[in-house]
Amino acid sequence: MKIWSISNQKGGVGKTTSVVSLGGLLADQGHRVLLVDLDPHGSLTSYFGQDPDGLERSLYHLFFEQRWRNVDYIRDTLKPTSLPNVSMLPATTSLATLERQVSGQDGMGLVLARSLAQLWDDYDYALLDTPPILGVLLVNALAACQQLVIPTQTEHLALKGLERMVHTLKMVMKSQKRELPYTIVPTLFDRRTSASLTSLKEMRRTYQGALWDEAIPVDTRLRDASHEGIFPHQLDPNTRGVRAYRHLLAQLSGEKR
């Protein structure tokens, strides 16, 4: 199983949209995909028609009584999506209380890694959608993944968020004594606005090696897909947004380097 975390400590930069778009395209290539919602808001969970306030089980429950050890329990917690080869580990609102409950306990940053290890042969890819806050959930995602994707909105304020995210990543790598490759992905790009152009330039200057050399454009079809609860490529396989995500996927999966 390959595990990618899609994270940024800044909100509204296109994390959930990237998880859904990339996950859908991987499934379209025939891969078995698991999407994991680590956000107490449950945007990904709601995307596929589940209610984060109403579900009986979610990622939350894996943090207690060593339930991450029980593969049947984990499998029973998964929910379907609009494609048969994509499942989702949903979030519930209760995840918001996790920080208070477990963050003092050693090893609580490794629960997701261990849960995914139980599903190792069930899926080819796991994509992790994280909340825009530094906390036990984001640490779980960073500890579990082999590659980090950092969507960054092309606007000035977003650059600060990016800086914080990279700083967090470096500390987690130090704590885990390993290197974690990361790719910065400019999102919500609108070439008609000067804010988009100047912030992209600034990103190029600061993060050269780690920056994807294209950008995800603003595309309302991506929003339409989320209203329909289907993967963007199911709505329109050739819309600009989907085409851009297809290029990004080629880069991330090493087809294009």
Add this chain to the structure above:
Amino acid sequence: MSGNTDVLMGYFDSLLTTVDEDPRKAIVSDLLAGAAAQAPEEEYKPVATDTIALGMRVIPLKPPLKVNAVAINRITALRLLHVVQTIPPSRLKLHVLSCCAGVLDV
């Protein structure tokens, strides 16, 4: 900035530390660490053996529980019999077998 980084590093280190997975194992290894260092108490002396050719040694541990002591002793003896099956005939094996027989009252 660096004070802040220290606080965060402590947070990450704690969350990402690997803890002993089986709490029972942790109890046993704590008991062992204590017991191996000192001479056995008088009542357990007959059971203790020194390290012999097999590289094994019997170290009596005081079980942490007192409730259901008889049942626990019997279960432990049965488990021990199971383990002792796997070692070659020796003084140690005989010794363990006779201790188990005492507990199981056969």
